[in-house]
Amino acid sequence: MQPGIHPDYRQVVFHDTSVDEYFIIGSTLKTDRTIEWKDGKTYPYYTLDVSSASHPFYTGKQKVVQSDGRVAQFNKRFGFTSKGSK
Template sequence: MKANIHPDYQAVAFHDTAVDKYFIVGSTIKSDRTVEIDGQEYPYVPIDVSSASHPFYTGKQKIVASDGRVAKFNRRFKNIGSTSK
C-alpha cells in the first residue's frame, strides 16, 4: 500500500438521538466533536435512525398486505367471463 493516501480509520461513537443509544464503530468519518464513554474519548457523530430505533428492526413496523397483480386482475375482470348464453 502507498503511504499517506488512506484516511485514518478509528473508533467513532455514533449517537442515535431518537433512543439515546451509542454505537462504537470503526469508521473514517471526521468529527470536530468528541464524547467520553466508559473513560475513553471518541469522535462524536449524531444520527437520526439506527437499528435501535428503526421500525423494521424494533418490530413496530406495520406491514401493509397488498394483493399481487394476478389478484388485482381477477378482481377487476371477474364478471366479464360469467355471462350466460
C-alpha cells in the same frame, strides 16, 4: 496500500438521538466533537437521527399491509370475476 491517501480508520461513538442510544463502530468519518466513553477513553462523537436502534424495519415495528396476490390484483384491475367472465 499507498501511504497518505487513505482516511484514518478509528473507533467512533455514534449517538442515535431519537432513542438516546450510543454505540461504537469503526469508521473513517471526520468529526471535531469528542466524548468520553464508559471505558474512560475519549472517542470522536457523531449524532444520528435514525439508526438500527430506532428504524421501524429493524425494531420490528414496521407495519406491513397484506395485499392480494398478483392473480387477484389482475382480476380486480381488469374486472374478471371468479368464473373468468366480465
